[in-house]
Amino acid sequence: MSRKEKIIDYFNSLDRSLFMDINKDLAVVDTALPIGYGQTISQPSLVLEMTVLLNPEEDSKILEIGTGSGYQTALLSTFSGTVFTVERIHELYDKTKIRLENMGFDNVYFKLDDGTMGWEQFAPFDRIMVTAAARFIPPSLLEQLAPRGIMVIPVGGSNYQELLVIKKDSEGKVSTECKGYVKFVPLIGRYE
Ligand code: SAH
Secondary structure, eight states: HHHHHHHHHHHHHHGGGGOSSOGGGGGTTSEEEEETTTEEEHHHHHHHHHHHHHHOOOOEEEHHHHHOHHHHHHHHHHTSEEEEEEEEEEHHHHHHHHHHHTOOOSSSSEEOGGGGGGOGGGGGGGEEOOBBSSSSSSSSHHHHHEEEEEEEEEOOOSSSSSEEEEOTTOOEEEEEEEEEEEOOOOSOOOOO
């Protein structure tokens, strides 16, 4: 099985309702759903697509911005070395940390903070996944992306965003590709 097939296989086996407290009966529907606090769990097909675009490797160190329900985190945790995930809403941070720990995901570090500033202490990261809509690429995140690193981030206005794949080569040169259009809840933070 290729790595992509393994990701798809695991994704198909992962019950989305385990990451939800409300609307559990709708978990099988391929749509974003409310998880409280004005936030949403992304639609499954998009979580899979973004994971494949991020192309995590077995030993990748990943920074995730927007822990939310932990659904995306679970996929990243399974297909990487370590995940550093940041969430700004303390109720979601608390709930999801306990949830993922209870489910046995033991390579995930959680932080309650504004993720637009990244996680300096553990930088650089091989992969950066942003699951909230940025108005522009946060400079700190670009700085904290390692050479040969990949970042997946939705960038645009509040109605819709371009799904960008940003690659940094071994010399630090950055290239950007738009992979389609998506709609996420806003990334709220400092972006300096
Ligand atoms: N991947 C999550 C998506 C949750 S929605 C899931 O599938 O459940 C986006 C999340 O990003 C929300 O939980 C929101 O609170 C969080 N968020 C928004 N701005 C943020 C910021 N600056 N830093 C960290 N988290 C942020």
